Amino acid sequence: MRQVSTLLAAISLMATVTVAQAQEKVLNLYSARHYQTDELLYSNFTKQTGIKINRIEADDNALFERLKNEGKNSPADVIVMVDAARIWRAEIEGFFQPVKSAVLNTRIPANLRGKDDGQGPEWFGFSTRARVIVYNKASVNPADVATYESLADPKNKGKVCTRSGSHPYNLSLIGSMIERDGEKATEQWAKGMVANFARPPRGGDTDQIKGVASGECGVAIANSYYYVRMLRSTKPEDVAAMKNVGFVWPNAKTSGTHFNIAGGGVAKNAPHREAAVKFLEYLASDEAQAYFADGNNEWPAVKKVRVKNEALESLGAYKMENVSIAAIGKNQIAAQKILDRVGYK
Structure with a gap:
């Protein structure tokens, strides 16, 4: 009986650990952005949501190779790229999945979103240069x-x-x-x-x-x-x-x-899809959009957002x-x- 009780206790503990892991608020971000000013973007998202961001930062070729090698077992939740050519390549490689989000479709202009075949765009642009x-x-x-x-x-x-x-x-x-x-x-x-x-x-x-x-x-x-x-x-x-x-x-x-864009989408096999969509929606928020401008001198994708970057504004219309x-x-x-x-x- 003692052995059975011990076994049941071990099974119960394993189940508890599994549930805890499943409920862990985590986002795995694969990003080709390498700007120190983005640190505030990530920390603010975590403060607002409690979702911890695990980052893999590398150039586009390294990220593409990693995603190919990982295949269906990739832990990536969100993929961020910094050029139209790279985003297009990620799309045709099948690294994204479609996302239906009223927030993103309302805030991000149609010309800065991927093609929508009824399931939602696969990527969204969040800033322009x-x-x-x-x-x-x-x-x-x-x-x-x-x-x-x-x-x-x-x-x-x-x-x-x-x-x-x-x-x-x-x-x-x-x-x-x-x-x-x-x-x-x-x-x-x-x-x-x-x-x-x-x-x-x-x-x-x-x-x-x-x-x-x-x-x-x-x-x-x-x-x-x-x-x-x-x-x-x-x-x-x-x-x-x-x-x-x-x-x-x-x-x-x-x-x-x-003009070019920085943008991204939800990874094809994202294990934390809900957190991934929430992160993309955060990047379209007034706070994050203003930070793209004030932190890294990019124009916000959401045109109505007001920025404080006088040098950026000095370039004019x-x-x-x-x-x-x-x-x-x-x-x-x-x-x-x-x-x-x-x-x-």
């Missing part, structure tokens, strides 16, 4: 660099700097140009860009801005939040550098400026291009082939 042009005030007339296309004009020979053409930020820009202008015209543009390089593509967007400030580059392409980050910097070297740099909204009078995220994504392969053909490394 623009691919803008910066120029050296002393050596470049802003009228000569008013469009993406103008950077390939012979008058800008020896002036252009960019990061690697194969970086997702640039692949998305080129994918957008393919959709708008066609592959032939985009390839001609890419050839002109290569001919106009001041130096071989290298570094990140901050490096391009600093290159413009120093005069090594006359003009460069950079994501808007890098530009605003340097505007807000109190470091003496950054303050001095930004005095030399001007800013242009590309294609303001034609097709509009290329803009015209956003009318090209879908899906179109940008499907053009990635063609974009890379163009870069390979013209030697845009």
Whole structure:
């Protein structure tokens, strides 16, 4: 009898542990965002909900490989990516599941949501950033660099700097140009860009801005939040550098400026689906949306949200291009082939 009692007690304990684990308020987040300012987003969510966030942070390729290896046993609840090309890739790889949420559908604009086949979108954009042009005030007339296309004009020979053409930020820009202008015209543009390089593509967007400030580059392409980050910097070297740099909204009078997104969705096999949906809805809240702007210099996806970021607001009104995220994504392969053909490394 003693052995039976001991066995029953052990079974009861195991059942209690299992129930406790099932009820544990946890969210497993796989994120390609690597901004220290996001820490407050996560801690505020936990304070409001009691849900603990376990994070895996890595670049997109590492996360994709991990998700493939984990398969149906993946513990991922939410997947967050920082570029249209990456979000599109995650979607076609089957890493997301559809989500029906009145909160998300009401707050996130339709053009910043994935396709809805009746089950709900698979992903949602929570912030936007623009691919803008910066120029050296002393050596470049802003009228000569008013469009993406103008950077390939012979008058800008020896002036252009960019990061690697194969970086997702640039692949998305080129994918957008393919959709708008066609592959032939985009390839001609890419050839002109290569001919106009001041130096071989290298570094990140901050490096391009600093290159413009120093005069090594006359003009460069950079994501808007890098530009605003340097505007807000109190470091003496950054303050001095930004005095030399001007800013242009590309294609303001034609097709509009290329915008990209940061966003995510619920993982295909999310073990904590309810917590995952709650987290996405939190990212669409006024509090979280304002933090994207004030913390990392991105525009909120929810337009009515008021922000306190004066440097971001100082960029003024803009015209956003009318090209879908899906179109940008499907053009990635063609974009890379163009870069390979013209030697845009």
